[in-house]
Amino acid sequence: MTTYHQLLNQLDHLKLDRVRQLLPEFLDEHADISLVEGLHELLSEELREREALLQERRLKKAHLPYEKRVMDFDFQFQPKINKAEILDLHTLRFLDKHENLLFIGNSGVGKTHLAISITLEALENGYSSYFCMSTELVDRLLRANQKGTLERVLKQYANYDVLVIDEVGYLPFSRDGASLLFQLINMRYEKKSTLITTNIPLSQWSEFLQDKKLTNALLDRLVHHSKVISITGKSYRMKDYSEKKTKTPKSK
Numbered sequence: 264m265t266t267y268h269q270l271l272n273q274l275d276h277l278k279l280d281r282v283r284q285l286l287p288e289f290l291d292e293h294a295d296i297s298l299v300e301g302l303h304e305l306l307s308e309e310l311r312e313r314e315a316l317l318q319e320r321r322l323k324k325a326h327l328p329y330e331k332r333v334m335d336f337d338f339q340f341q342p343k344i345n346k347a348e349i350l351d352l353h354t355l356r357f358l359d360k361h362e363n364l365l366f367i368g369n370s371g372v373g374k375t376h377l378a379i380s381i382t383l384e385a386l387e388n389g390y391s392s393y394f395c396m397s398t399e400l401v402d403r404l405l406r407a408n409q410k411g412t413l414e415r416v417l418k419q420y421a422n423y424d425v426l427v428i429d430e431v432g433y434l435p436f437s438r439d440g441a442s443l444l445f446q447l448i449n450m451r452y453e454k455k456s457t458l459i460t461t462n463i464p465l466s467q468w469s470e471f472l473q474d475k476k477l478t479n480a481l482l483d484r485l486v487h488h489s490k491v492i493s494i495t496g497k498s499y500r501m502k503d504y505s506e507k508k509t510k511t512p513k514s515k
Contacts, residue, residue, distance in 0.1 A: 281305075281312040318387060325382065325392045333380040341373060341496040349377060352490070353384050358424065358456050363489035366460045371498030374460040378427050381458065390424035397431040397444075404443040413443070421450040425458065432463035435471040442474075445481045452484040459485065 264272075274283040282305045293301060333353055338346045357364065364381070366374035382392045400420070407416035420426060436444065451457055463471065465486070469478040 279309055281309040317389075321386045321389075321391065322383075325386055325394055327379055327382065327394045328375075329379070330383060331376045331379045332383065333377070336373060336376055336380065341494060343495055344373075344492075348490075348492070352377075352381055355381075355385055355388060355390070357490060358385065358390060361453050361456055361488065363456055363485055364458045365465075365485065365489055365491045366458070366494065367462070367464065367491065368494030368496070369462050369498065372494040372496050374462075374494060375429055377492070378429065378458045378460050382425055382427055385425045391422070392425040392427070393420070393423045394427040394429065396433075397428050397436075398434050400428060400447075401436050401440040401444055404447065405437075405440055408439070408443060417443075417447055417450060420447055421455065423455065425456055426451065427458040427460075429460050431459050431461040432468065432471045435473065438473055438477075441472040441477055441481075445477055445484075448481055448484050453488060457485070465491075 271283060271286070274280075274286070285305060285308055289301070289305060293304075296304075333349065336349075338344060338349075352364065364378070366378055368374050379394070382394060385392050404413065404416060407413045448457065465482055468482060469475045472478045472481065
């Protein structure tokens with residue numbers, strides 16, 4: 264076996280797949296560069312390929328319902344939003360301080376859009392992230408508690424760098440469910456960042472949590488070291504509906 268073919272086998276053994284793929288053509292076209300330059304270029308390609316694969320896996324594991332970017336957000340339609348503040352959140356500085364983000368506003372004003380765009384930024388910068396509806400999260404915690412796997416499931420959710428809990432308060436929780444949600448928030452408190460979207464003012468959370476004492480404890484951990492973004496404006500969905508209705512020709 265030639266030295267060249269031994270090298271190919273060694274690259275396979277080391278799982279340097281991108282280098283293995285590029286090497287034949289690279290040797291034909293780059294005979295005039297130094298060994299150091301050649302190794303640097305090949306290994307840089309390998310690292311780029313691996314990072315792209317890792318990013319793809321992170322995105323898949325995040326369970327985002329769709330991809331929305333901050334550049335897609337219509338700040339003119341929601342003029343009361345502080346655009347500079349939103350753009351600053353996309354620098355991810357809040358993650359360094361383990362701050363939470365609470366997006367509060369009526370349905371359709373862009374809360375989930377902004378939460379997703381920030382999460383995408385986090386994923387692209389190597390942060391583990393997960394998106395879930397609040398009801399789905401609580402249901403899974405309740406099932407885990409019944410099966411005796413609660414500790415494992417809580418640790419799984421607690422370890423994400425960014426956890427997005429969408430539509431908190433859309434449906435009421437049982438007292439057991441609210442208690443389990445508190446346990447999770449408590450585990451993440453001052454360690455990881457949690458993003459919440461809700462259409463319920465914080466003053467009314469006891470109505471769907473069904474326990475004032477627990478509500479106070481939960482909000483204490485969520486609001487402490489947090490940024491609250493209140494969005495008061497019109498619904499994007501109603502805007503789209505009105506525009507489509509206007510464009511639809513009337514039947515004769």
